[in-house]
Amino acid sequence: MLVDDLNxxxxxxxxxxxxxxxxxxxxxxxxxxxxxxxxxxxxIAEYCSVPPSTMSHHLATLERAGLxxxxxxxxxxxxxxxxAGMRRLLTFLMQDCCQGAPEMCGDLLGEFQGDLACLAEQPANA
Known part of the structure; x- marks a missing residue:
């Protein structure tokens, strides 16, 4: 395994x-x-019904993780x-998809397009 892959x-x-x-x-x-x-x-703390001191711990964890x-x-x-961090994680998870047969997962987002509000709100020619 290469150093970049390991990192x-x-x-x-x-x-x-x-x-x-x-x-x-x-x-x-x-x-x-x-x-x-x-x-x-x-x-954020109010939205999640979590005390601010506890929330700061959770936010710090997410920030250290690059999310x-x-x-x-x-x-x-x-x-x-x-x-960018979210995209990096999704790319990492999908980079070796389908053992070299990208057509198997090439339209993965298309399957969930109705579930993804940001995709559903885009104009048809986007």
Whole structure:
């Protein structure tokens, strides 16, 4: 296994581990739904019904895993999903898809298009 492959695998395990918790998965999904606007930490804690001190731990775990990034705005910390990190994880999971027969999973997103609001809202010629 190449060093880059090993590093990618270690990172993917960390990212999947960060998502393998009910609260963190809820936080990540809320931030994905919020899009580029993101959410402030207090709103995330309220949304998930989690005390702010506990929420800061979950947000730090997601940030270390490369799935969330934060930006201080005065006294507030604004969090956004790291879409590049999410794309990196999905790419890692799918890169060796179908033992070299990409037609088997080439339209994977197409199967779920109705379930993905961002795809369903795109114009037909997008």
């Amino acid at each position: 990618s695998q270690i990172w993917a395990v960390d990212a999947l581990g960060a998502l393998a918790h009910e609260t963190r998965l809820s936080v990540f999904r809320a931030l994905v739904k919020a899009g580029a606007q993101g959410m402030v930490a207090g709103a 969330v990034h934060s930006e201080r705005e005065s006294r507030l910390i604004h969090y956004r999903a790291d879409f």
